[in-house]
Amino acid sequence: MGNPLQDQLLKAGLVNKKQASKVKQEQYVQTKKKKKGKSVRKNDRKPISQAEVARAAEVARNKQISRKQAEERQQHEQQAQIKQLVIQNRVERDEKNGQAYHFALGKKIHRIFIAEEMIDRLCQGQLGIVQLADSFEVVPAKVARQVAERDKGAVISLREPGPGDDEIW
Structure with a gap:
């Protein structure tokens, strides 16, 4: 007793006996391979040549290089944006008549000379x-x-207003 679908296809004349037996044989081989634990696809693959391995390694290396270049390009764009923001929005300092404002950067203490009202605005977080x-x-x-x-490393001093800083002057 065969497959009912196969029998119907044979009776309808859509397939011949040779095609039906070929399909039946392929199904039998596949079930035997699955029982043995072998993957059908593993056996169908061609062995990988050294040239294919080299090509795959080159593709991986090229992807890594392009990813690194993209990161560098993004960092460069961010630095350019930072420079543009700072140059367009910087507040003029009073180098001659200003007071020294000291701040720490790493292990060093730096100072800039700014107007007295700017010191107040720095302390208020403005x-x-x-x-x-x-x-x-x-x-x-x-x-x-x-x-x-x-x-984040470019911002040296920025006081965030706290909950007690809501006083109106």
């Missing part, structure tokens, strides 16, 4: 200090937060 290359610039707090989104 202004922040950002490092741009080897110089320090004073920018509005909003700009300092935008810089911090791109590079």
Whole structure:
């Protein structure tokens, strides 16, 4: 007794006896291979040549290089955005008549000379200090937060208002 679907296809004339026996033989081989624990696809694959291995390694290396270049390009774009933000929004300092404002960066204490009202605004969290290359610039707090989104290490001093800072002057 065979497969009822096969019998119907044979009676309808859609397949001949040779095609039906071929399909039956393939099904038998597949069931035997599955019982032995062998994968049908494993046996159907061609052995991998050294050239294919080299090509695959080259493709992986190229992907890694392009990923690294994309990261570098993104970092460069972020630094350019930071520079543009700081230059466009920096607050002019009073180098000649200003007071020294000291802040720590790593293990060193740095100072910049700014006007007295700017010191008050720095303490209130309205202004922040950002490092741009080897110089320090004073920018509005909003700009300092935008810089911090791109590079947290560039923001040197930014006081966040606390719960007790809600007093109105």
